[in-house]
Amino acid sequence: METGEFDKLFEKNYGDLSAAEKASIQDLVTSEEEFEGMKQFYAQIEQNFASPDLEPSPRLKSRLDDVFHEVYPKESGARLWALLPVLIPSEKKFHQQPLVRIAAILVLALLLVPFFNQKTNEPIQHAQVNEDKAEVEQQDSQGAKAANTNEEALNEEEPTASIPLAEIQVPNTESRSGRSLTAQPGLSSLVSSTVSPPPSFDHPDGVFAGAVSDADMSVASDEIAMATKPKPIARDLAILDLLTATF
Amino acid sequence: MKLIKPTYKKFSDEELMVALGKGDKRAFDELYGRYDKALMAYFMRMLYRDRELAEDFIHDLFAKLIRNPALFDTTRSFKSWVYSVANNMCKNEYKKREVRKNTSNGLDSNYNVKDENRGVLSEVQDRQFGEDFERCLGELDEKHCEVFTLRHIEGLSIKEIADILEISDGTVKSRLFYATKYLAKSLEHHNPLLTR
Numbered sequence: 001m002e003t004g005e006f007d008k009l010f011e012k013n014y015g016d017l018s019a020a021e022k023a024s025i026q027d028l029v030t031s032e033e034e035f036e037g038m039k040q041f042y043a044q045i046e047q048n049f050a051s052p053d054l055e056p057s058p059r060l061k062s063r064l065d066d067v068f069h070e071v072y073p074k075e076s077g078a079r080l081w082a083l084l085p086v087l088i089p090s091e092k093k094f095h096q097q098p099l100v101r102i103a104a105i106l107v108l109a110l111l112l113v114p115f116f117n118q119k120t121n122e123p124i125q126h127a128q129v130n131e132d133k134a135e136v137e138q139q140d141s142q143g144a145k146a147a148n149t150n151e152e153a154l155n156e157e158e159p160t161a162s163i164p165l166a167e168i169q170v171p172n173t174e175s176r177s178g179r180s181l182t183a184q185p186g187l188s189s190l191v192s193s194t195v196s197p198p199p200s201f202d203h204p205d206g207v208f209a210g211a212v213s214d215a216d217m218s219v220a221s222d223e224i225a226m227a228t229k230p231k232p233i234a235r236d237l238a239i240l241d242l243l244t245a246t247f
Numbered sequence: 248m249k250l251i252k253p254t255y256k257k258f259s260d261e262e263l264m265v266a267l268g269k270g271d272k273r274a275f276d277e278l279y280g281r282y283d284k285a286l287m288a289y290f291m292r293m294l295y296r297d298r299e300l301a302e303d304f305i306h307d308l309f310a311k312l313i314r315n316p317a318l319f320d321t322t323r324s325f326k327s328w329v330y331s332v333a334n335n336m337c338k339n340e341y342k343k344r345e346v347r348k349n350t351s352n353g354l355d356s357n358y359n360v361k362d363e364n365r366g367v368l369s370e371v372q373d374r375q376f377g378e379d380f381e382r383c384l385g386e387l388d389e390k391h392c393e394v395f396t397l398r399h400i401e402g403l404s405i406k407e408i409a410d411i412l413e414i415s416d417g418t419v420k421s422r423l424f425y426a427t428k429y430l431a432k433s434l435e436h437h438n439p440l441l442t443r
Contacts, residue, residue, distance in 0.1 A: 005418070006424070007427070009397070028424065028427065028428055037435070041430075044437070054282055056283050060283075060306055063306055064309050064313070065272075067314070068272060068275055072272070072313075085254070091257065
């Protein structure tokens with residue numbers, strides 16, 4: 001209660017008033033009976049003259065809005081500047097300001113983008129590997145066709161027993177598991193078409209090489225060169241997959 | 248997370264006035280929303296229940312604020328200041344008319360009765376009390392009348408009244424004392440408990 005608001009004392013009971021409070025209202029009331037009468041008087045005033053709920057018409061507000069816009073005309077950038085107090089309210093702490101939070105979200109998004117890009121690139125790499133495999137198979141089939149034509153030509157000249165090589169024993173180039181490597185079908189047919197192993201030859205490396213004419217050697221060397229030319233790692237991986245597939 | 252949140256409701260009246268002076272429309276809208284009804288009721292009481300006149304006075308008061316916000320002293324309470332301006336506007340109106348209607352000080356016994364479930368007899372008694380009160384209040388001189396009205400009708404504090412009328416707290420208190428004693432004595436026949 002503010003100093004001087006003696007009428008507030010009449011909200012209490014007379015018995016609850018202190019001596020100082022009674023002294024402050026002694027000019028108005030001197031007894032409990034008068035105190036109760038004055039209390040009734042204030043209650044009647046409050047009851048009869050409560051503030052009415054009067055509201056001005058909306059037209060008044062629109063008139064005042066016109067005055068406002070007349071004094072402060074709308075600028076083109078006014079809307080943008082009007083956003084500043086909303087985005088950077090001074091009464092909030094730094095980390096609670098909306099603009100700071102928006103900036104933090106953008107920074108997080110930028111940091112996460114490379115992470116998601118890495119994940120999306122993996123399927124692309126697999127697709128690239130598959131493409132390389134198909135390319136290798138296509139080349140092998142082309143090489144097999146060329147080798148077949150050469151084989152036919154060779155068969156016409158020297159009917160030698162072409163033993164299809166099921167396995168090429170290459171002890172020094174064993175796989176890590178120690179198993180022997182099985183040549184891919186393309187290579188085996190290539191080798192078998194150009195080589196006729198002498199039955200009595202026993203090469204320490206296990207690679208049987210027969211007598212081959214110089215023309216055939218040049219063709220074979222070209223094709224072998226094509227087959228053995230440096231390939232991209234993905235293609236090597238494809239070949240490795242094929243080589244290891246039979247184990 | 249609320250990105251856009253109205254914060255003007257948390258601003259004080261003085262802060263809103265500062266923003267209004269910089270051309271902030273939302274600050275003006277908030278300030279108007281806080282005082283439109285109270286000023287409407289005040290002017291209706293002070294200006295003979297003339298609604299149109301009361302709205303004109305509200306328009307003039309806020310237009311003055313918009314055109315010249317520097318009029319407001321930011322070191323003062325805005326509430327006290329706006330009532331002070333309203334009070335001066337009413338006094339000027341009285342002087343223009345050169346007539347102070349003693350029979351009506353803007354107090355209407357048809358005002359809202361808080362307890363609407365009271366009986367007919369109580370309503371008659373209230374109406375009679377209101378009429379007598381109005382008459383007795385009119386019999387008071389202006390300085391006592393306005394102090395009593397601002398205190399018990401508008402609900403302002405002693406300090407706010409002192410600020411509005413530019414008088415001391417003690418002067419407000421003494422005038423209020425005098426007005427209360429006079430009215431209570433004049434209306435004691437309405438209250439059998441009120442004795443001298």
